[in-house]
Structure formats: C-alpha cells, structure tokens
Amino acid sequence: MRISVSAKPAVVVAIDGPSGTGKSSTSKAVAARLGLAYLDTGAQYRAITWWMLHHGVDVADPAAVAAAAATPDVVSGTDPQAPTITVDGTDVAAPIRGPEVTGAVSAVSAVPAVRERITELQRSIAAEATAGIVVEGRDIGTTVLPDADLKIFLTASEEVRAARRSGEIGRRGAEGVATTRADLARRDAADSSRAVSPLAQAGDATEVDTSHLTLDQVVDCVVTLVEDRKRPVS
Ligand SMILES: Nc1ncnc2c1ncn2[C@@H]1O[C@H](COP(=O)(O)OP(=O)(O)O)[C@@H](O)[C@H]1O
Numbered sequence: 001m002r003i004s005v006s007a008k009p010a011v012v013v014a015i016d017g018p019s020g021t022g023k024s025s026t027s028k029a030v031a032a033r034l035g036l037a038y039l040d041t042g043a044q045y046r047a048i049t050w051w052m053l054h055h056g057v058d059v060a061d062p063a064a065v066a067a068a069a070a071t072p073d074v075v076s077g078t079d080p081q082a083p084t085i086t087v088d089g090t091d092v093a094a095p096i097r098g099p100e101v102t103g104a105v106s107a108v109s110a111v112p113a114v115r116e117r118i119t120e121l122q123r124s125i126a127a128e129a130t131a132g133i134v135v136e137g138r139d140i141g142t143t144v145l146p147d148a149d150l151k152i153f154l155t156a157s158e159e160v161r162a163a164r165r166s167g168e169i170g171r172r173g174a175e176g177v178a179t180t181r182a183d184l185a186r187r188d189a190a191d192s193s194r195a196v197s198p199l200a201q202a203g204d205a206t207e208v209d210t211s212h213l214t215l216d217q218v219v220d221c222v223v224t225l226v227e228d229r230k231r232p233v234s
C-alpha cells in the first residue's frame with residue numbers, strides 16, 4: 001500500500017476593516033505569533049500613490065493614473081517583525097504615511113487598472129507564502145482571497161478610531177481629533193462607495209468590534225479563531 005503524506009496546508013487569514021480599527025497592529029502580531037507571513041495591502045496602495053505624486057501624475061485624473069499604473073514596481077517584504085515596502089527599489093515606508101499620500105490614496109486606489117495590478121500582486125504573494133499568511137486591507141475577504149481560511153472584519157466606533165489615529169500621528173486636543181475624524185470619515189466614504197471592490201464585509205467574515213478591547217485581547221481573539229479554523233492535517 002502506498003502511503004501519501006501531504007504537507008500541512010498553509011493558513012490564509014484575511015483581515016479587513018476601515019482605518020484605525022487595528023488591522024495592521026493585529027495582523028502583524030497574529031502573524032508573528034503563528035509564524036505566518038504578513039502583507040499590508042494598504043501600504044501597496046500608498047506606495048503606488050507615492051510614485052504617482054513623485055512622478056507628477058495628476059491623481060485626480062483617473063485616465064492619467066490608469067495610463068501609469070503598470071509602470072511602478074511595488075515590492076512588499078512580508079516578515080511581520082520587519083515588513084518593508086519599496087517602489088522601483090526606493091524604500092518608501094516613511095513617506096507613504098505622510099498627509100499627501102493619505103489624502104490621495106483613495107482616489108488612486110479607486111482606479112480599476114491600479115486595483116487589477118495590485119490585486120494580482122497580492123494573490124501571487126499569498127500563493128508563494130508556503131507557511132501561510134495574514135493579509136490585511138479593505139477587499140481581501142471579498143475580492144482578493146475569497147477562499148481564505150478565515151475572514152475577520154474589524155470595526156470600532158468613529159470616536160475610538162479618530163482618537164487612536166490622532167495619537168499615532170501626534171495630533172493633539174479635541175480639535176486635532178475632530179480633524180482626524182473628518183479625514184477618516186471622508187476616506188471611509190470614498191473607499192466604501194467606489195465601483196470596483198469597495199471596502200466591504202464578506203458575508204462569511206467574523207466581525208470583531210475592537211472599540212473596547214485592548215490590542216492583546218484582539219490578537220488573542222483572532223489567534224483563537226485561526227486555531228479553531230485551521231484545516232485538519234490529512
Ligand atoms: N485594540 C486597540 N486598542 C487601542 N489601540 C489600538 C488597538 N488596536 C490598534 N490600536 C492603535 O491604533 C492605531 C491604529 O492601529 P492600526 O493597527 O494602524 O489600524 P488600521 O491598520 O486598521 O488603520 C495604532 O496607533 C495602534 O497602536
């Protein structure tokens with residue numbers, strides 16, 4: 001009798017949700033704890049946006065963005081302890097977090113040619129992650145990896161999200177938080193209403209409201225869900 005030993009299947013975890021719900025922090029920690037790779041898809045959209053701005057492409061003109069979409073070479077490093085992002089070999093980890101990119105990224109990411117390019121890249125990175133991967137974004141569970149083993153949709157109140165993001169970017173006081181809250185609301189509205197793969201919760205995703213949970217509690221919750229859902233070794 002021939003006994004076939006199949007490799008343990010890799011686990012693919014999709015974590016989606018709006019800004020400030022804790023996607024990046026949670027995904028990195030879950031991946032590190034479980035020995036999985038980590039992909040920040042928002043960083044990829046930010047990187048292509050940075051490239052457009054850097055090369056003088058009019059980001060308000062979808063045709064101009066589409067015409068340039070195939071040119072930049074976006075490369076993501078998927079170690080959750082030290083994720084990296086480069087465009088045409090330039091490390092853009094810092095500039096992609098600046099206000100210019102944040103203000104333009106929703107317009108660029110709404111262009112179908114950009115989404116096609118980046119979605120293809122995301123699928124190939126996930127396919128190559130032999131140990132498994134946590135992929136975070138807006139459309140991972142609905143569009144990029146609809147067959148993910150586990151889909152999580154993180155939420156949190158607008159108030160909490162604005163306070164978290166303000167703390168992160170050093171905006172102080174009630175006025176600072178109100179400005180951040182308006183920025184987040186604008187970006188969420190744009191991301192949720194675009195025609196191609198908008199920010200949306202997959203029907204089979206588990207929703208986790210992080211408003212009143214510590215990061216450790218959220219990580220524990222997701223790790224437990226991953227452990228429960230891992231496909232059995234056959
Ligand atoms: N459960 C939590 N409780 C408190 N702060 C959190 C929690 N999750 C994330 N944060 C903080 O909120 C900010 C935004 O988190 P981040 O993971 O970048 O969110 P997202 O990727 O959804 O935009 C960061 O400063 C992070 O440290």
Ligand SMILES: Nc1ccn([C@@H]2O[C@H](COP(=O)(O)OP(=O)(O)O)[C@@H](O)[C@H]2O)c(=O)n1
Pocket residue numbers: 018019020041042043045046105106107109110136137138139140187191
């Ligand atoms: N899968 C994804 C991930 C991000 N994005 C876009 O990229 C932007 C930046 O994503 P991000 O995850 O870095 O944003 P934050 O939640 O960190 O603020 C979002 O506002 C979306 O416009 C997307 O369209 N699809």
